[in-house]
Amino acid sequence: MTPPKGWRKSSRSHQHTDCVEVGRLGGGAAVRDTKNRAAGYFTTTGRQWQNFLTALKNGNYDR
Numbered sequence: 552m553t554p555p556k557g558w559r560k561s562s563r564s565h566q567h568t569d570c571v572e573v574g575r576l577g578g579g580a581a582v583r584d585t586k587n588r589a590a591g592y593f594t595t596t597g598r599q600w601q602n603f604l605t606a607l608k609n610g611n612y613d614r
Contacts, residue, residue: 555581555592 555574564570570585574592580600583592595603606612 553577555594558583560585 553576555576558572558574560570560572564585572583572585572588574581574583576594579594579596581592581594584590
């Protein structure tokens with residue numbers, strides 16, 4: 552498997568301790584914890600990632 556490329560930290564992270572990074576991966580995305588990069592990452596398909604982003608934009612995870 553080709554490793555993810557172009558890791559980007561969330562723009563909402565600022566200087567907080569709860570930060571994630573997203574990397575490009577073939578047909579999907581990879582997500583990891585910025586505080587513990589050595590722990591690895593999880594992957595999603597392109598469809599899963601798009602569904603997640605749509606849910607975020609629709610406020611499905613707002614508190």
